[in-house]
Amino acid sequence: MHRQPKYVVALAFAIGLLFAACTSEQAADTLDVTLERQIARVAPTGSLEDFRVPHHEDxxxxxxxxxxxxxxxxxxxxxxxxxxxxxxxxxxxxxxxxxxxxxxxxxxxxxxxxxxxxxxxxxxxxxxxxxxxxxxxxxxxxxxxxxxxxxxxxxxxxxxxxxxxxxxxxxxxxxxxxxxxxxxxxxxxxxxxxxxxxxxxxxxxxxxxxxxxxxxxxxxxxxxxxxxxxxxxxxxxxxxxxxxxxxxxxxxxxxxxxxPYEAPFQRWLRGETDAMTKQQKLGALVFFGDGGCYRCHNSPALNGNTFHAIGVNDLCDVGGLATGLNDERNLGRGGFTRRQEDMFAFKVPQLYNLKDSPFYFHGSSHYDLRDVVAYFNAGIPENPRVPPENISRFFHPLNLTEQQMEDLTEFLKHGLYDPNLxxxxxxxxxxxxxxxxxxxxxxxxxxxx
The missing domain is CATH 1.10.760.10 (Cytochrome c-like domain)
Known part of the structure; x- marks a missing residue:
């Protein structure tokens, strides 16, 4: 029986280890590549730069x-x-x-x-x-x-x-x-x-x-x-x-x-692939994909300069002081422009460090980020004072799975969290x-x- 020289066996073993390592690394990189491509596909100019923020001293x-x-x-x-x-x-x-x-x-x-x-x-x-x-x-x-x-x-x-x-x-x-x-x-x-x-x-x-x-x-x-x-x-x-x-x-x-320069998502955008966890990356894929969040939250700070009615309750509905049902501020953009199509439409807010203050929307009507995600996924307005014809065309059932909602919540809660404000x-x-x-x-x- 012919025996292979020891150095040939050792070389084959080393090549096997290298192949296994490369395969593992490629598998890990696949999610990053997929996310990069998806963000570039929907970015205003087709670049990840569209969502990067500068350092505060820049x-x-x-x-x-x-x-x-x-x-x-x-x-x-x-x-x-x-x-x-x-x-x-x-x-x-x-x-x-x-x-x-x-x-x-x-x-x-x-x-x-x-x-x-x-x-x-x-x-x-x-x-x-x-x-x-x-x-x-x-x-x-x-x-x-x-x-x-x-x-x-x-x-x-x-x-x-x-x-x-x-x-x-x-x-x-x-x-x-x-x-x-x-x-x-x-x-x-x-x-x-x-x-x-x-x-x-x-x-x-x-x-x-x-x-x-x-x-x-x-x-x-x-x-x-x-x-x-x-x-x-x-x-x-x-x-x-x-x-x-x-x-x-x-x-x-x-x-x-x-x-929010030190948030994991910002670090990931700058090339630190380990800055976000796998679940946060999956949540980002939902944000820039099936969830459609990017359609409104499209600036580097994930705010937007458009106005949308999504039918949430007002501050007077949750016990706010010095306000009431007739408060003009409940009308959103329409209270300023006086245009019917602008009534109850509010500016798109930024999304970083949301978990630090558990009150959401202009009326503080929701207290949990998972609940906010569920509200958008259901696409059903909660405020009966907002006419259906004023509801934004972007507010509709998203049909996300439970796992997608969990992933999206994790991205919002921790992927977009700057720990050093x-x-x-x-x-x-x-x-x-x-x-x-x-x-x-x-x-x-x-x-x-």
């Missing part, structure tokens, strides 16, 4: 508002102002003075959303662990609190929002071209659109008024913010350098940098106040006392 590649180029100095000032409770100097009652900030309703640990069903700035107290314990103060009446009639949108990925708010009321360009005759008519705040500014910058000018905040000599000189304004707006005339427009531009610059939070603000809230109850709960 200012040159972050969309800026018209007339508001991004600079490190503006971003740093805006970062301080966003959390500065001392700005709350126009509170209704003395007890509310300097107790709230932008972050009262956009809590970083809650995905830059409220930790409760509704955002309340002036007129509320308490924080809890994640903002879930914020409630109306006993010395305020319901008509005195600064409460939003629809759930505040997340600040994540706002740089990709062309017209801000659920109804897209703010901003002179994009969706609001052709609505000039409405600016300042039914909603006086929208007169700011005549300045030609984009959504975020326009909204924040009006927002600082609505939310009872201002910059004055106390803020500038006693607390020391004048130097920060001088650095950020050195080329502005002195009589404009410290006003609401400068305040808005700084806030907007900071907000535009809030990017605290990088957008300053260590302290110049006032030394507690933030995001500075009322006695919040200070105790936040460990500031």
């Amino acid at each position: 200012l040159a590649n972050i969309p800026a508002g018209i007339g508001n180029p991004l600079t490190p100095e503006k971003v740093e000032l805006g970062k301080m102002l966003f959390y500065e409770t001392a700005l709350g100097r126009d509170a209704v009652h003395e007890s509310g003075m300097m107790t709230f900030s932008c972050a009262s309703c956009h809590v970083p640990s809650a995905g830059f959303m409220p930790g409760a069903i509704q955002g309340i700035a002036d007129g509320a107290q308490g924080f809890g662990f994640n903002g879930e314990s914020r409630q109306m103060r006993p010395d305020y009446s319901e008509d005195q609190i600064d409460a939003q009639g629809a759930r505040p949108l997340s600040m994540i990925g706002t740089a990709y929002v062309t017209n801000s708010m659920w109804a897209g009321r703010f901003g002179a360009r994009f969706n609001n071209e052709g609505t000039e005759h409405l600016w300042g008519v039914f909603d006086h705040a929208t007169a700011i659109n005549h300045t030609g500014l984009d959504g975020l910058e326009a909204q924040n000018i009006e927002g600082t008024i609505v939310h009872r905040m201002r910059v004055d000599d106390y803020i500038l000189d006693t607390l020391g913010y004048r130097a920060l304004f001088d650095r950020a707006f050195y080329d502005w005339p002195e009589n404009a350098r410290y006003g609401r427009e400068a305040m808005s531009f700084a806030l907007s610059a900071y907000i535009r940098t809030i990017m 605290e990088r957008f939070v300053p260590e302290s603000v110049l006032s030394g106040n507690c933030f995001p809230n500075n009322d006695p109850i919040s200070r105790a709960q936040l460990g500031c006392d």
Whole structure:
């Protein structure tokens, strides 16, 4: 019997191991290749780049508002102002003075959303662990609190929002071209659109008024913010350098940098194939495939600049304060445009870090992401006040399997989760106040006392 030399046997064994390893690697790569191809197939320009967000310090590649180029100095000032409770100097009652900030309703640990069903700035107290314990103060009446009639949108990925708010009321360009005759008519705040500014910058000018905040000599000189304004707006005339427009531009610059860069899906898009689990990749396939989610959530931050009626309940249906059945904000885009076809249609929100604040849709009507997926899969409106003819053509039964829904939920919950949003939070603000809230109850709960 002829025997093979030992080196031939060893070589054959090595080749076998290499083949097995390659086969295993190819099997693992198949899902990544399939997902890459599927995303490219539905991407607006046919590239994975369409869904990648820049690093928050890569200012040159972050969309800026018209007339508001991004600079490190503006971003740093805006970062301080966003959390500065001392700005709350126009509170209704003395007890509310300097107790709230932008972050009262956009809590970083809650995905830059409220930790409760509704955002309340002036007129509320308490924080809890994640903002879930914020409630109306006993010395305020319901008509005195600064409460939003629809759930505040997340600040994540706002740089990709062309017209801000659920109804897209703010901003002179994009969706609001052709609505000039409405600016300042039914909603006086929208007169700011005549300045030609984009959504975020326009909204924040009006927002600082609505939310009872201002910059004055106390803020500038006693607390020391004048130097920060001088650095950020050195080329502005002195009589404009410290006003609401400068305040808005700084806030907007900071907000535009809030990017979910460290989320597993973003890392996977940059080539880290192990950043997502197999189930998250399968869920992404559903998102960009059978689920059709990409049809509306099509920006790098997975928000969208279109408006859709999907028939969910309103904030008044779940116990929201300072709102009701006749609240114009329940009408969505139609409340701004007055067009029948826009009634009950709301802007497509971003999808990162949703699991941090378990309240979903403009009316906080659902409390679980799996339930949200099931609602879209069923395609049956829950709000009887929304006429069938207004329901979006994209809202219909999806016929996903139970496993597809589980996979999609996992992708939304963990594949789109940036674990380090605290990088957008300053260590302290110049006032030394507690933030995001500075009322006695919040200070105790936040460990500031």
